[in-house]
Amino acid sequence: MTQNSLPDYRILPPDVAERMAHIKQRECVLKIDHVGKVFTQKRNQTVALEDINFDIHRREFVCVVGPSGCGKSTLIRILAGLEDTTSGRILVDGKPVNGPGPDRGMVFQKYTLFPWMDVCRNVMFGIEMGGTSKVEARREAMQWLQIVGLEQFASSFPHQLSGGMQQRVAIVRALAARPRVLLMDESFSALDAQTRLKMQNYLMEIWRKIDITIVFITHDLDEAIYLADRILVLKPRPGRVEEVIEVPLSRPRRATQMTSDEFLATKAHLEALIRSFGDNTEEMDEGEEDFNIPLLTLVTDKAE
Numbered sequence: 363m364t365q366n367s368l369p370d371y372r373i374l375p376p377d378v379a380e381r382m383a384h385i386k387q388r389e390c391v392l393k394i395d396h397v398g399k400v401f402t403q404k405r406n407q408t409v410a411l412e413d414i415n416f417d418i419h420r421r422e423f424v425c426v427v428g429p430s431g432c433g434k435s436t437l438i439r440i441l442a443g444l445e446d447t448t449s450g451r452i453l454v455d456g457k458p459v460n461g462p463g464p465d466r467g468m469v470f471q472k473y474t475l476f477p478w479m480d481v482c483r484n485v486m487f488g489i490e491m492g493g494t495s496k497v498e499a500r501r502e503a504m505q506w507l508q509i510v511g512l513e514q515f516a517s518s519f520p521h522q523l524s525g526g527m528q529q530r531v532a533i534v535r536a537l538a539a540r541p542r543v544l545l546m547d548e549s550f551s552a553l554d555a556q557t558r559l560k561m562q563n564y565l566m567e568i569w570r571k572i573d574i575t576i577v578f579i580t581h582d583l584d585e586a587i588y589l590a591d592r593i594l595v596l597k598p599r600p601g602r603v604e605e606v607i608e609v610p611l612s613r614p615r616r617a618t619q620m621t622s623d624e625f626l627a628t629k630a631h632l633e634a635l636i637r638s639f640g641d642n643t644e645e646m647d648e649g650e651e652d653f654n655i656p657l658l659t660l661v662t663d664k665a666e
C-alpha cells in the first residue's frame with residue numbers, strides 16, 4: 363500500500379475518540395507548565411527546552427519522541443526532579459516538583475537493580491522506603507513479582523536473570539513504591555526485538571491493572587505508536603513541542619495492529635516529521651560523515 367492510500371492518522375476510530383475524551387476528563391496528574399531549560403557552559407548557551415506546555419491526565423500513557431538532541435532526556439530528568447528548570451515548573455497533582463520524590467518512579471535504560479540484593483529485596487527496597495514493615499514489604503514484593511511472573515526468581519540475584527527479566531523487576535520495584543507517575547527513559551532499548559515486544563505487552567498489561575500514569579521516552583516510533591495514548595513530538599534547537607498526536611489505535615493493543623492502516627499512517631507521518639527536522643540535528647546523516655581517510659589507503663582495485 364502506498365503512503366497516499368493510507369488514511370488520515372488524525373481521524374480516530376469511534377472507540378478511540380471516546381477513550382480520548384474520557385481521558386481528558388480525568389484530572390491532570392502531571393503538568394508541564396511553560397518549562398524552559400538553558401544549559402550554560404563557559405560562554406556557550408544551549409536552549410535544550412523552550413516553553414514546553416503539556417498536561418498529562420490520570421492513567422494516561424504518553425510517549426515522547428524526537429530526533430537526537432531535541433531534549434527528551436533533559437525533559438525526563440526535569441520531570442524526575444534530577445534537573446532544575448530555567449523557567450516554568452512541573453506540578454504533580456498540583457504540587458510543584460522541587461527534586462526527586464516518591465510520587466515519581468523511574469525506570470532507566472540500563473538495568474539499575476542493586477546487584478548485592480536478591481530480586482525480592484530489590485522490590486522490597488521501594489516499599490520499605492515508604493515506612494512499611496519488613497514482613498508486609500516482603501508480602502507486597504511477592505505480589506508484585508507474581509504480577510510479572512517472576513515469583514519463582516524471588517531469591518535469585520540480578521546477574522542470574524536475563525535483561526528482560528531484570529527490566530521487569532526494575533518496573534515493579536518502581537511501581538511497588540506506589541508512585542503517581544512512572545517515568546521511563548528508553549527503558550527497553552537495550553533489549554532484543556522479541557524481548558522488547560514482550561516487555562511492551564507486559565507493561566501495558568500492568569498499566570491496565572493499576573492506577574498509574576506513564577511517560578515513556580523512546581527513539582523507536584513503532585514503540586511509541588504501539589504504547590501511547592498520545593505522542594509528544596519534540597523538535598530540536600530549541601527543543602519545542604512540534605505536535606501532539608492522538609494514536610488512532612484501539613485498546614487492548616495487539617502486535618497485529620502494527621500492520622494496520624492506522625498504525626502505518628501514523629508512522630509515515632512521524633517519519634516525515636522527524637525527517638523534516640533533519641538539518642537541525644546534532645549528528646550528521648549516515649553517509650555524510652567525513653571519516654578523513656588518507657587517500658593512499660583507499661581501495662582503488664575494483665577486484666577487491
Ligand SMILES: Nc1ncnc2c1ncn2[C@@H]1O[C@H](COP(=O)(O)OP(=O)(O)OP(=O)(O)O)[C@@H](O)[C@H]1O
Pocket residue numbers: 401402403408409410428429430431432433434435436437601
Ligand atoms: N549537561 C548538559 N550541558 C550542556 N548541554 C547539554 C547538557 N545536557 C544536554 N545538553 C544539550 O541539550 C540539548 C538536548 O539534549 P538531550 O540529551 O536532552 O536530547 P535528547 O533528545 O535526549 O538526545 P538523545 O536522543 O541523543 O539522547 C542538546 O543540544 C544537548 O547537547
